[in-house]
Amino acid sequence: MKKLILTTAFAGMVSIAAFAQEKNTKTDTVVNDIKKGVKKAGHKTAELGVKGGAKILDQQIKDKVGPAGQSVYRDGKDRIYYIDGKGNKIYIKTSDLKPAKTP
Numbered sequence: 001m002k003k004l005i006l007t008t009a010f011a012g013m014v015s016i017a018a019f020a021q022e023k024n025t026k027t028d029t030v031v032n033d034i035k036k037g038v039k040k041a042g043h044k045t046a047e048l049g050v051k052g053g054a055k056i057l058d059q060q061i062k063d064k065v066g067p068a069g070q071s072v073y074r075d076g077k078d079r080i081y082y083i084d085g086k087g088n089k090i091y092i093k094t095s096d097l098k099p100a101k102t103p
Helices: 002-020 025-057
Strands: 059-065 071-074 080-083 089-092
Touching: 025 071, 025 080
Parallel strands: none
Antiparallel strands: 059 071, 071 080, 080 089
16 A cells, blocks of 8 residues: 555656656747847847947958958057957958958
8 A cells, every 4th residue: 555655656756747847948949049049139239339439440351351351450559450249359360361352
């Protein structure tokens, strides 16, 4: 009798634990989509802010571009950099510069 009671109690606990771990996938999908959108907007905002500051404070090198065709800038310490999609300044060597294509 004790075995039957313990077995029934154990089975009940397992089914409750399994039910508690079940997720509402529709809500999770919406939340993840919102998080991705907010993150993307934040990266774009940072990128535009840094690019705006670079155009005002630093000298843009007109006849050269970065490794993937990005605009490159020279700062006050004579370092050359481009700005990635997240708004980070990526410093590069002059040997990494490519000539800009003229239209």
